[in-house]
């Protein structure tokens with residue numbers, strides 16, 4: 496069941512000044528996020544990702560199309576009703592957006608005050624949240640006394656205070672170092688798995704998506720250009736933009752300077768075998784080469800694991816009789832994708 500539904504949603508911002516063109520930030524996007532999933536929305540700067548999440552929590556009004564969250568169509572709702580809907584949506588930000596004049600406790604109490612949760616319930620709820628995010632000893636610290644990772648943990652606790660069904664994370668780890676990023680992503684995974692909260696992660700870093708997303712949505716110039724299960728998008732990217740993103744993390748079939756350097760450093764025919772969990776296992780592919788009397792050396796590539804499923808591109812330099820190599824490649828082609836460098 497979809498908990499967030501965008502149907503043919505567009506957002507056009509008026510021209511910044513006279514004579515300027517209107518900005519089409521989101522264009523005809525249809526996207527349904529299933530309850531319980533972590534959807535990663537990735538795109539380069541200006542692709543429309545932030546506008547898209549702002550349409551979900553109705554901080555922006557769609558120019559056309561409909562946005563429905565947990566069964567309530569937010570497009571066209573009064574501000575009073577929108578405030579209620581927003582209580583069911585938690586949000587975390589790149590710059591954390593904590594109140595510097597409030598302690599950690601005070602920051603987490605804020606949404607409870609807004610939601611008019613009786614003060615008698617604050618103590619229990621805030622303690623629970625602080626334990627959940629691993630900051631039980633920081634209740635009385637001020638944001639300036641915390642590291643970036645700790646600040647984001649407070650941001651997450653605050654976003655969870657009113658028990659939302661949906662959590663929106665807009666570049667939530669972009670200001671953090673790689674190790675802290677991993678910790679915060681693990682916490683987001685825990686939020687999803689233990690609390691069952693549907694999570695939408697907006698990022699320009701594929702690493703973030705790879706770490707936690709079940710589903711990957713690629714945006715470019717306001718449009719969704721690719722949308723699929725994380726494994727499929729990583730193992731078989733279709734759109735050029737997706738290929739560019741995936742290529743930054745995962746070795747594909749070598750081209751350009753990489754290919755030139757492989758040629759300069761290795762003799763033999765350069766062949767890339769693309770494995771996934773439905774193809775011939777590597778061991779059998781290598782056995783095929785060995786039984787054909789072909790010598791081989793792994794010169795480029797590697798295997799990846801996405802959600803427990805394995806895939807990757809291995810480039811080999813093959814040496815032996817051409818006829819024997821052709822014969823072996825012919826047999827391999829039946830069960831694994833084979834690309835020979837021209």
Ligand SMILES: Nc1ncnc2c1ncn2[C@@H]1O[C@H](COP(=O)(O)OP(=O)(O)OP(=O)(O)O)[C@@H](O)[C@H]1O
Nearest residue numbers: 508518519520538539540541542543544545546547
């Ligand atoms: N309030 C606004 N008024 C006018 N134009 C806007 C406004 N907000 C965003 N835009 C424009 O809409 C387009 C999409 O911006 P958006 O911030 O959604 O992209 P993004 O993918 O989140 O990029 P970034 O990561 O750089 O924020 C950009 O061209 C941006 O300049």
